[in-house]
Amino acid sequence: MREHDRRRLLKSAPGVLLAVTLPAVHGATLIGVRVWPSPDYTRVTLELDTPLPATHFTVSDPPRVVVDFEGIDLTVALRELVARVQADDPYIAGVRIGQNRPGVARLVLDLKLAVDAQVFALTPVGDYRHRMVIDLYPLQPPDPIVELIAQNARSTSAAQAARNARIASGTRPAAPSSGSASPPARPDASDPLAQWLQERTPAPRPQSGIARAEVGPDLRVDRVVTIAIDPGHGGEDPGAIGPGGTMEKEVVLAIARRLRDRLAAESNWRVLMTRDGDFFVPLATRVRKAAAVSADLFISIHADAFTSPEARGSSVFVLSERGASSVGARWLANQENRADQIGGVNIGGATVRAADREVSGVLIDLTTAAQIRHSRRLGTAVLSELGQLGPVHKPAVEQAAFAVLKAPDIPSVLVETAFISHPQEEEKLRDPLFQDQMAQALHIGIRNYFRAHPPGPRGAPA
Numbered sequence: 001m002r003e004h005d006r007r008r009l010l011k012s013a014p015g016v017l018l019a020v021t022l023p024a025v026h027g028a029t030l031i032g033v034r035v036w037p038s039p040d041y042t043r044v045t046l047e048l049d050t051p052l053p054a055t056h057f058t059v060s061d062p063p064r065v066v067v068d069f070e071g072i073d074l075t076v077a078l079r080e081l082v083a084r085v086q087a088d089d090p091y092i093a094g095v096r097i098g099q100n101r102p103g104v105a106r107l108v109l110d111l112k113l114a115v116d117a118q119v120f121a122l123t124p125v126g127d128y129r130h131r132m133v134i135d136l137y138p139l140q141p142p143d144p145i146v147e148l149i150a151q152n153a154r155s156t157s158a159a160q161a162a163r164n165a166r167i168a169s170g171t172r173p174a175a176p177s178s179g180s181a182s183p184p185a186r187p188d189a190s191d192p193l194a195q196w197l198q199e200r201t202p203a204p205r206p207q208s209g210i211a212r213a214e215v216g217p218d219l220r221v222d223r224v225v226t227i228a229i230d231p232g233h234g235g236e237d238p239g240a241i242g243p244g245g246t247m248e249k250e251v252v253l254a255i256a257r258r259l260r261d262r263l264a265a266e267s268n269w270r271v272l273m274t275r276d277g278d279f280f281v282p283l284a285t286r287v288r289k290a291a292a293v294s295a296d297l298f299i300s301i302h303a304d305a306f307t308s309p310e311a312r313g314s315s316v317f318v319l320s321e322r323g324a325s326s327v328g329a330r331w332l333a334n335q336e337n338r339a340d341q342i343g344g345v346n347i348g349g350a351t352v353r354a355a356d357r358e359v360s361g362v363l364i365d366l367t368t369a370a371q372i373r374h375s376r377r378l379g380t381a382v383l384s385e386l387g388q389l390g391p392v393h394k395p396a397v398e399q400a401a402f403a404v405l406k407a408p409d410i411p412s413v414l415v416e417t418a419f420i421s422h423p424q425e426e427e428k429l430r431d432p433l434f435q436d437q438m439a440q441a442l443h444i445g446i447r448n449y450f451r452a453h454p455p456g457p458r459g460a461p462a
């Protein structure tokens with residue numbers, strides 16, 4: 001992407017604050033200030049044309065983070081940040097800027113609660129220059145299981161409302177319901193979350209003929225299954241960008257939400273989204289979230305890009321034990337694995353971030369041939385549905401070393417839904433109808449996989 005394109009995009013992106021160029025003393029220039037609020041953490045990014053020395057400390061009463069930018073006077077430029085923090089930011093209550101002493105600008109973030117503040121610098125990568133990042137993590141990281149319950153409560157009611165609206169508006173014919181309703185899942189004593197959900201979730205209404213006609217008869221699954229949906233990129237990492245300015249991170253989140261609503265409407269299925277907003281999630285954290293809820297399946301959703309605008313079609317990738325299945329697959333895995341650098345991981349960080357490093361370090365050893373075998377079956381089931389929807393880029397499931405697919409014992413696939421670099425496919429990716437068709441194809445593919453390979457008892461992969 002050319003530099004002026006990125007600047008244009010940054011200006012138009014929601015959540016992006018400022019793409020002005022303000023001179024400061026000593027020749028340093030503030031290129032951009034961005035804030036990414038999310039339930040997981042809030043990130044403040046300052047982008048400059050030179051490295052910016054900074055020190056920081058936290059104060060507990062009232063809670064605040066103080067960052068001093070030394071040898072430079074950015075007071076005027078930093079003032080833009082004040083207006084950019086949203087009132088509903090989970091962590092930041094307000095921002096104050098002052099001249100602490102000559103040549104030192106002081107930024108004070110007044111907080112709504114005590115946080116684990118991580119302040120670190122990122123060297124230039126991709127289209128970014130020098131970045132100074134302030135991450136505000138909750139002292140108690142959100143529990144993925146609690147998140148899972150909350151997400152399903154939200155999406156089940158949303159899916160129900162959408163179904164009701166469809167039925168009321170009569171936009172689709174109501175086919176008679178076929179097949180018998182599946183028996184409710186037996187709460188498994190070894191799965192307290194399933195039990196909790198069973199007790200608190202109202203009995204699922206018999207599904208309308210609409211959903212039944214789309215996906216076929218019920219599955220014979222006698223326990224709750226958990227599916228992790230992973231919308232690629234987010235926050236500082238826009239992913240690939242189409243010729244019309246469409247960002248991969250936005251369209252894949254839209255498709256993921258549609259898929260989530262479909263899957264959550266199935267009886268006995270529950271869904272975890274690794275991100276449900278515009279913020280950056282490190283690759284290992286995505287894997288860790290799926291593992292924390294003992295996901296039965298992991299599906300990472302992306303949109304492809306290539307230097308040639310002619311490349312088009314969907315493709316599906318799984319992990320490879322040794323080597324990539326093609327030069328193209330290796331290239332793509334390298335591209336996707338750069339997400340941590342573009343998005344910005346605190347390599348020197350402590351506590352939570354240490355867990356991320358640990359996971360990424362050992363995962364390759366824990367990846368088993370069985371995981372890859374199941375991932376290939378899942379990938380084949382999904383690719384066959386994608387082939388019904390539109391052109392496929394490659395007729396078979398491809399393999400390469402994608403970091404996000406390294407969850408031990410969880411069948412994991414990465415779907416490149418379409419080429420965002422292809423002008424027509426970029427149009428389609430933005431189209432709500434296509435997004436829904438894509439979600440439906442993924443839904444049916446997942447269903448067909450579970451039909452052929454029902455999940456076994458917990459702790460014993462089928």
Ligand SMILES: [Zn+2]
Pocket residue numbers: 232233239240248302303336
């Ligand atoms: Zn991607």
